[in-house]
Amino acid sequence: MRSQGRQTVVAACCLVLSLSAGVLAAVPSAQADPPDPAQKKKELDTKIGKSKAELAEAADQLGSAVAAYTDADAKLKVxxxxxxxxxxxxxxxxxxxxxxxxxxxxxxxxxxxxxxxxxxxxxxxxxxxxxxxxxxxxxxxxxxxxxxxxxxxxxxxxxxxxxxxxxxxxxxxxxxxxxxxxxxxxxxxxxxxxxxxxxxxxxxxxxxxxxxxxxxxxxxxxxxxxxxxxxQAVTTQKQILYKRAEREKISEQTEYNSLLAERNRVEQILIARARAEKAAAARRKAAREKAERDKARREGRPPRPVPNDPDNGDGGLSKPIDTYITSPFGMRFHPILHVWKLHDGTDFGAGCGTPIRAAASGRVTDKYYNGGYGNRLFISHGVIDGSSITTVYNHLSRYKARVGEHVTRGEIIGYVGTTGYSTGCHLHFMVYQDGRLVNPMKWL
CATH class of the missing domain: 1.10.287 (Helix Hairpins)
Incomplete structure (x- = not known):
C-alpha cells in the first residue's frame, strides 16, 4: 500500500477475519466503537518490529535486514x-x-x-x-x-x-x-x-x-x-545479519502463508454469501412469477414478464475519495521470497482525517480492527449489473457508519488514517465481485 507517494504492500494483502454468527469479524462487536487506533497501531508496530512495507516498494524490516546483510557481504568481499x-x-x-x-x-x-x-x-x-x-x-x-x-x-x-x-x-x-x-x-x-x-x-x-x-x-x-x-568482525556481523534476515524471511513467509490461507477462507465465505444472496433473489423472483401466473389465470390473460429485483447499479461505483491513486491493484513479485503477491486493492493518497464516502448505496455489514488492514469497514451493495458487490475500506482513523446501517452513495462512512500495516495516511480500497477480489478500477 502507499501513501504520499510511498507504497506499503500488506503481506499478500491477506484478510485476517474470523467469522462468528455470520459476521466477518467477531471482535469488536457489531455496534461497539473501535479501539483507540493510535494505541492499536503502537501495539502493532511493536509486534511487527516496525516492519512497514514490502521490500520491492518500501523499507520494511525484512528488506532492511536483507539489505544490511547484502551490504555486510559486499564489505566483507572488499x-x-x-x-x-x-x-x-x-x-x-x-x-x-x-x-x-x-x-x-x-x-x-x-x-x-x-x-x-x-x-x-x-x-x-x-x-x-x-x-x-x-x-x-x-x-x-x-x-x-x-x-x-x-x-x-x-x-x-x-x-x-x-x-x-x-x-x-x-x-x-x-x-x-x-x-x-x-x-x-x-x-x-x-x-x-x-x-x-x-x-x-x-x-x-x-x-x-x-x-x-x-x-x-x-x-x-x-x-x-x-x-x-x-x-573477522565483518564476518561475525554478516552472520548476525544473515540470521536476522533469515528470521525475518521465515516470519514473513509464515505470515504470508497464514494470511493467504485466511484470505482464501474469507473469499469462500463471501462467495457463499453472494450465492445465497443470488439464490434468495431467485426465490423472490420465482414467488413473483407464481403470483403473476395465478393472477393472470384469475384474470384470464397470459402472464406478464416479471423483472428481477431492482438493480442497485445506479452508475456503478464512485470514488470513495476524489484524489490521486498512489498504488494500483495487481500482482507484485517479492524479490526475497520469490513469490508473486497480490496487492488486493487501490490506494488513494489523502491526509489523515479526510472523509471517506460510500462508493454506492448499501448496508454496512462489518467493521473491525485487523493487524494488516487496521480499522476496516465492509459495505454490501447488493447486485450491480448482475454481480454481488461488496466494497471494503481500510486503515481508517475512525468510523462514522455503524454495522447494520443503510448508507447512500457519497455518504461519509469514516475517515482516512494509517492504522495497521501502513507507512502513511491513505485509503486502501477493495472490491469483491461475487465474493472474489477484483480490480476496483473496473467498477469506478
Whole structure:
C-alpha cells in the first residue's frame, strides 16, 4: 500500500477475519466503537518490529535486514580482497627482506675481507719499507769509492777486484728490487683501500635497504593484522545479519502463508454469501412469477414478464475519495521470497482525517480492527449489473457508519488514517465481485 507517494504492500494483502454468527469479524462487536487506533497501531508496530512495507516498494524490516546483510557481504568481499593484497605485499616484503639481509651479510663479509686485506697490505708496506731502507743503506755503503782503493792498496789480485765490482753490482740490484717491491706493495694497498671503500659503500646501501624492508614488513604485518581483524568482525556481523534476515524471511513467509490461507477462507465465505444472496433473489423472483401466473389465470390473460429485483447499479461505483491513486491493484513479485503477491486493492493518497464516502448505496455489514488492514469497514451493495458487490475500506482513523446501517452513495462512512500495516495516511480500497477480489478500477 502507499501513501504520499510511498507504497506499503500488506503481506499478500491477506484478510485476517474470523467469522462468528455470520459476521466477518467477531471482535469488536457489531455496534461497539473501535479501539483507540493510535494505541492499536503502537501495539502493532511493536509486534511487527516496525516492519512497514514490502521490500520491492518500501523499507520494511525484512528488506532492511536483507539489505544490511547484502551490504555486510559486499564489505566483507572488499576487506577480504584488501587482506589478500596486504598478505601478498607482506610476503613480497619478507622475500625482499631476506634478499636484503643476504646482500647485507655478503657486503659485511666483503667489508671484513677488505679490511683484513688493507691491514695485511699496510703491514706488508711496513715490512717492504724496512727492507728497502736496509737495502738502500747497504747499497750506499757498498758503492763507496774507497772500496776499490782498499782492494788495490791491499794488493789484491785482479780477480779480487773483479769480485768486488760484482758485489757492488749485486748490492745495487738488491736496492732496485727492494724499491720495486715497495712500490708494488703500495699500489696493492691503494687497490685494497679502494676495494675497502666500495665494500663500505655497498654495506651501507645494504643496511639501508635492509632497514627499509624491515620497516615495510613491520607496517604490512600491522596492516594484515588489522585487515584480518576487520574481516573477522565483518564476518561475525554478516552472520548476525544473515540470521536476522533469515528470521525475518521465515516470519514473513509464515505470515504470508497464514494470511493467504485466511484470505482464501474469507473469499469462500463471501462467495457463499453472494450465492445465497443470488439464490434468495431467485426465490423472490420465482414467488413473483407464481403470483403473476395465478393472477393472470384469475384474470384470464397470459402472464406478464416479471423483472428481477431492482438493480442497485445506479452508475456503478464512485470514488470513495476524489484524489490521486498512489498504488494500483495487481500482482507484485517479492524479490526475497520469490513469490508473486497480490496487492488486493487501490490506494488513494489523502491526509489523515479526510472523509471517506460510500462508493454506492448499501448496508454496512462489518467493521473491525485487523493487524494488516487496521480499522476496516465492509459495505454490501447488493447486485450491480448482475454481480454481488461488496466494497471494503481500510486503515481508517475512525468510523462514522455503524454495522447494520443503510448508507447512500457519497455518504461519509469514516475517515482516512494509517492504522495497521501502513507507512502513511491513505485509503486502501477493495472490491469483491461475487465474493472474489477484483480490480476496483473496473467498477469506478
Amino acid at each position: 576487506v577480504e580482497v584488501r587482506y589478500a593484497a596486504a598478505q601478498g605485499r607482506l610476503a613480497a616484503a619478507k622475500a625482499a627482506d631476506a634478499v636484503a639481509a643476504g646482500k647485507l651479510a655478503a657486503a659485511e663479509r666483503s667489508l671484513r675481507d677488505a679490511v683484513s686485506e688493507v691491514e695485511a697490505g699496510q703491514q706488508q708496506i711496513v715490512e717492504k719499507r724496512a727492507a728497502a731502507g736496509k737495502a738502500v743503506r747497504s747499497a750506499y755503503q757498498q758503492q763507496n769509492s774507497l772500496v776499490g782503493l782498499s782492494i788495490a792498496l791491499q794488493g789484491a789480485a785482479p780477480t779480487d777486484v773483479a769480485t768486488g765490482l760484482q758485489v757492488q753490482r749485486n748490492v745495487f740490484g738488491i736496492q732496485s728490487n727492494a724499491i720495486t717491491n715497495l712500490n708494488n706493495a703500495q699500489a696493492q694497498l691503494a687497490s685494497k683501500q679502494a676495494k675497502l671503500t666500495a665494500a663500505e659503500q655497498s654495506a651501507a646501501a645494504a643496511r639501508a635497504e635492509a632497514a627499509r624492508t624491515v620497516k615495510q614488513v613491520t607496517e604490512l604485518t600491522k596492516q594484515v593484522a588489522a585487515d584480518k581483524a576487520e574481516a
